[in-house]
Amino acid sequence: TASLLFEKGSIGSLELDHRILMGSMHLGIESDRKQLNQLKAFYSERAKGGAALIITGGVAVLPEGGGDHMFCLTEQDHRAQLQELAEAVHQAGGKIALQLQHNGRYAKSSETGLAPVAPSPVMSKVTKETPIELSVKGIQEIRDAFIEGAVFAKSAGFDAVEMMGSEGYLLNQFLSPLTNQRSDDYGGDFNKRMRLPLEIVSGIRERAGSDYPVIYRMSGDDYMEGSTTREETVEFAKQLVKYGVDALNVGVGWHESRIPTVAATVPAGAFSHVVSDIRQAVDVPVIGANRIHTPEVAEDMLKQQLMDFVAPARPWLADESFALKAKIGDREGLNMCISCNQECLDHTLGNPLLPVGCLVNPRTGHEWEWSLKSKDKNQKERKIAVVGGGVAGLAAAKAAAEQGGQVTLFEAKDQLGGHFLLASQIPGKDKFLETIRFYRTSLERLNVIVKLSTKPTIEELKVYDKVIIATGVKPYIPEHLKGANLPHVANYSDILSGKIPLGKRIAIVGGGGIGCDLAHLIAQANDMPADVKNFFGEYGVKVESPRRVDVTIISRSKRAAKGVGPTTRWVLLSELRRLGVNILKGFECHEITEEGVWVQSDEDRQFIEADQVIICAGQTADRELFDILKEHVPTEVIGGSFDASELNAAKAIRQAYDLVYNS
Ligand code: SF4
Known part of the structure; x- marks a missing residue:
């Protein structure tokens, strides 16, 4: 059957060759003129690699809404760099949209040097800062900055503009009763909470013209208890269209929400129902992004008519030719994003001073320096x-x-x-x-x-x-540890390669990434298969998962899974909790006996019964x-x-x- 992915499409007056866009990503090198060639090389390779439309990382409309290595439109030099970027993408044969952003209460004063501002002074769990409540004048300044940002985008040659209104950033904060507790014209009932985004859209229409393509990235579901309801979200989508947006790009989840949206364990296409809800309600194209990481998943989303365009982001870090390879059917040659977040989101969200790269594609972020042509x-x-x-x-x-x-x-x-x-x-x-x-x-x-x-x-x-x-x-075995040579002691490699069968009461010595990952694998035996769980669920029968293995992790550090990146660590630890894994933190393994392990903390000595002890205490170079x-x-x-x-x-x-x- 013919591919729907490669049918032509349009966003307002913008005609696009096909349906695969490149979603917005912050690369951590923006605004540094010394890095401009690299930024241009990164985007140009993706344009050549077939992205129908590239959406830039968020560009701050005002300094207090920005952060480290973000472009900010109040800086003339940043504007000049952005213009060069748009030209580079056009030269490479691509199209590019500018994303306008204001972080609101997600902004960090340590990065901006300014106090964060938001609709209401509600502390952010991400930054641990309480923002200053905006005055009406302050809100209007933000509104005007967004509108002026779109005018700039048009004049600088960008093919479209996208407003960042999801993932819990400022425009999303205005919409949600959790963060907008105002009682003036910009808060209170839903109409007032929608007011700022709608004023921005109508202002852009007025100033940038009726045919300048405008995309709004809205939150399909905040995954925050007590936040905007589903009905309100659908109503907001309708209003945005009424006020003139040409396409809705649907994101999910806030950075504070406790539902994983970017972890590897999230099933493919898991959030497509959220996108499709919006699509049902409006008559402009709807773009879906989350967990669409292969051409097959993307094609399936379109076939099921859940969305009109896909805008994956990380898959473009993993392979600069994602769309081109999908188009020519080169699935074998596609470098796939493995959702590890190690070099991308863990940098952006955990350490924004580190530029974004990609674990599976080392050229990402080095396209300029590591040209594919032979230098030597x-x-x-x-x-x-x-x-x-x-x-x-x-x-x-x-x-x-x-x-x-x-x-x-x-x-x-x-x-x-x-x-x-x-x-x-x-x-x-x-x-x-x-x-x-x-x-x-x-x-x-x-x-x-x-x-x-x-x-x-x-x-x-x-x-x-x-x-x-x-x-x-080679796995490191601490020979000095008493009992380390007993027959029921194994190393992680023996277990993973299947050389040694698993026991029933297992003590894992070492609570780093490998120890916790291994515990996750082993403790899965305690999980009931999803279809069995669903079957009983349908009949309202509550069933307890079987308990086939007892797993205890002995972590020397008080922080288990210490080296695991911030986007993944909390998901891993909550899985271990769910599967009943016991984690002893701050305990040293003292001695292994035939019956188990003696462990010792500053205040306590305990004996952990075990019929198998697996050492995950690091490794030595071969x-x-x-x-x-x-x-x-x-x-x-x-x-x-x-x-x-x-x-x-x-x-x-x-x-x-x-x-x-x-x-
Ligand atoms: Fe994907 Fe990992 Fe590369 Fe990020 S670093 S793009 S998650 S493979």
């Missing part, structure tokens, strides 16, 4: 060996072959993927297999010779011009080969075999690219 002529025709087929080795082989090298990859196991392959069993990490598939396909296309089940000898490696060692890590080989051939070491202090796939992959492109 000598690299061509060079014979390069990569030892180790985990993600670091795979990435190094790909990068070296892209630069023209003749590459051979050796992997000791009979499959590629290393620790990534093992980790793909963890709930929410099954998409890791897609990354391995992508790299495998890329290597095939680049004519890399892959030798599985092969440990090369020093003699064999000596014939190469360069060898890259990516042999990874670099024997490197130490010998470096005497004979130019040899480099990357990934876990370079630094085993943490298992960080993002770092390992980036290091592989860094080595090839910068050496």
Whole structure:
């Protein structure tokens, strides 16, 4: 059947080639003129990669509504940079919309140097700050700044403008009774709460003209108890259309809500019903964004008539040619976003000073510096060996072959993927297999010779011009720990590879990311399959999940899953709670006996009964080969075999690219 994704579409007067847009993303390098070439390269590659319309990251309309590395329209130089950006995208054959934003009570005074403002002084759980209540004059200034922002967008050549009114930012705050407790013209009943966004839309229509394309990003559901109701949300959508918006882009959830919207465990297309509710009520195109991460899911959304356009964001970080590959049916060659958030949202929301990158695509954020063309002529025709087929080795082989090298990859196991392959069993990490598939396909296309089940000898490696060692890590077993050699003690790798069967009462020594992930996997045995749960639910029968395993995590730190990123950690911990995993925080493992584990905290000593003890106490670098080989051939070491202090796939992959492109 013909693809609906590649039918032409339009947003007001803006004609678009197809239905895949690129949703708004903040990259953490905006507003820095030194980074403008990089920003242009990032967007231009996505324009060439087929985005029908690119929506910029939010641009602050006023300084107090902005933040670190955000463009702000009160700065003349930022305006000039934005204009250059629009020109670059047009030169690359793309179209671009400017997103206007005001963070309201989500703004941080530490970033803006100004007190945050909002409809009412309701503390933000995200920033822990209480904003100042806006005066009517202050509200009108914001209104005028949005309107003027749209006028600027038009004059600077942007093809459309989008207002950020979801995810709990200022316009969303005006709509919600949770954050708008005013009793003047801009608060109180719903008509008054809608007033500011509607005044902005009608002002834009007046000033930017009747045919300038206007998109409103609205919240389909705030997932906040006591917030805007479903009926009100639908009514708001109708009003926006009445006042002149050309398309509605529907987001979900606030940054404070406790329903995961971006975690890997959220099912594909989970929020499409919210988008479709809005679509039923209006006669302008409706755009859906959340959890649409593959062309198949996108196509399905359109086929079911749940939305008119899709605007994925993270999938464009993972693959700059997302739409182009979807169009030519190159699913095998698509680098898929694995929803890890490690290099994107965990930076934006956790540490905005770190620019956005992508775990599976190390070129993201480096498009300018790491041009795909070979920089190093000598690299061509060079014979390069990569030892180790985990993600670091795979990435190094790909990068070296892209630069023209003749590459051979050796992997000791009979499959590629290393620790990534093992980790793909963890709930929410099954998409890791897609990354391995992508790299495998890329290597095939680049004519890399892959030798599985092969440990090369020093003699064999000596014939190469360069060898890259990516042999990874071995689980660390603390030999000094009494009882560590008992037969019921295993390491995480033994369990994940299925070498050792699982026990029933399990103590996991180590409460970092690996220990918690492993507990999540094991404790799933305590969950009832969703269809069984639904079946009983339909008949109103309350059933208790079975309790097949007892899992205790012994965490030395008082903060379990410490290294896991902020967008994922709370979801993981709440899953562990739901599955009945016991976490002992601030406890040191003292001794393992045949019956269990003695643990000790500052104040307490306890015995944890266990028939199996799994050590997740870190790892050591596997670099024997490197130490010998470096005497004979130019040899480099990357990934876990370079630094085993943490298992960080993002770092390992980036290091592989860094080595090839910068050496
Ligand atoms: Fe997706 Fe992870 Fe890349 Fe973010 S870092 S775009 S979540 S793969």
